[in-house]
Amino acid sequence: RRSSDLMRGSFMSKKLVAYFSASGVTRAAAQNLAEAAGADLYEIRPAVPYTDDDLDWTNKKSRSSVEMQDKTFRVPMADTDAKIAAYDVVFLGFPIWWYTAPSIVHSFFEAYDFAGKTVALFATSGGSGFGNTAKDLKISAPGADIREGRLLNGHPSAASLKKWLDALGL
Numbered sequence: 001r002r003s004s005d006l007m008r009g010s011f012m013s014k015k016l017v018a019y020f021s022a023s024g025v026t027r028a029a030a031q032n033l034a035e036a037a038g039a040d041l042y043e044i045r046p047a048v049p050y051t052d053d054d055l056d057w058t059n060k061k062s063r064s065s066v067e068m069q070d071k072t073f074r075v076p077m078a079d080t081d082a083k084i085a086a087y088d089v090v091f092l093g094f095p096i097w098w099y100t101a102p103s104i105v106h107s108f109f110e111a112y113d114f115a116g117k118t119v120a121l122f123a124t125s126g127g128s129g130f131g132n133t134a135k136d137l138k139i140s141a142p143g144a145d146i147r148e149g150r151l152l153n154g155h156p157s158a159a160s161l162k163k164w165l166d167a168l169g170l
Contacts (some may be wrong), residue, residue, distance in 0.1 A: 015039035015170070018082060019093035020104050022064075026124045030093045032151045033122060036161035039091065044108045045078040057097070067103045075104040077111065084112040089170045093152070094121045099131035106140040115143030120168055122149040132159035 017039045019030035025044070034041040052109075054063035067073050084090065092108075094101050119141065120132060134148040150164060 007111075013040065014086075014088045015091070016042055016043055016082070016084070016089070017041045017091045017093065018108065020044040020095075020102060020108070021093075022055055022095060022102070026048050026095050026153070029122065029124055030091075032156065032158070033091055033093070033152065033161055036158050037088075037091065037165055040087075042082045044082075044094075045106060046104055047076040047078050064097060064102070068098045068100075073103050074107045074110065075102070077104065077107050080111045082108075084114065084117070087117065089118045089120065090114070091120050091122060091149070093124070096123050096125035096128050096133070099119040099128050100133045100136045105137065107143075108158040109137060109140035113143075118145045118170060120121070120147045120148065120149045120170060122152050124153055125151055 006019040015037050017030050017037065019026050019042075021027035021030070021043070030041060030043075033039070050063065053059075056062040057065060059065060067075060092105070094105050101121075121130070121137075123130065124134070129151065130148050134146050138144070138146055145166070149168075152161075
């Protein structure tokens with residue numbers, strides 16, 4: 001393979017950026033990261049898309065609130081078409097909900113075999129950090145090397161993303 005072929009996408013990358021985005025913020029971060037990493041992109045989508053009312057964290061009966069209160073709840077996904085076996089490294093992005101990853105991220109992990117894969121987390125957040133997210137996710141991805149990544153709030157430059165990617169050594 002020539003590097004020019006890889007740049008044009010003629011061959012599948014060994015890196016994947018998979019993301020869940022309820023409002024579009026994480027989608028933008030994932031697209032920028034995929035470009036900086038030369039990685040393929042995959043959107044994790046719920047079978048039933050979230051509405052604004054579903055995402056109302058101030059309503060204890062909203063869909064997202066109910067899902068996040070039950071640590072065993074798994075959100076049905078629209079598909080399981082990600083070809084995880086083809087990748088060595090998966091960058092996994094999501095918004096931080098209630099100081100951790102949304103339930104659908106567990107659904108994603110449990111739909112595939114991540115044993116032997118390196119998973120670097122990234123997230124968007126309105127104010128909280130990763131908390132125990134990496135630890136919380138390990139239960140759903142046995143054998144995966146899950147690494148806490150970084151918050152990609154705002155619009156990080158391509159240069160800052162490259163610097164982070166280089167620091168990860170992936």
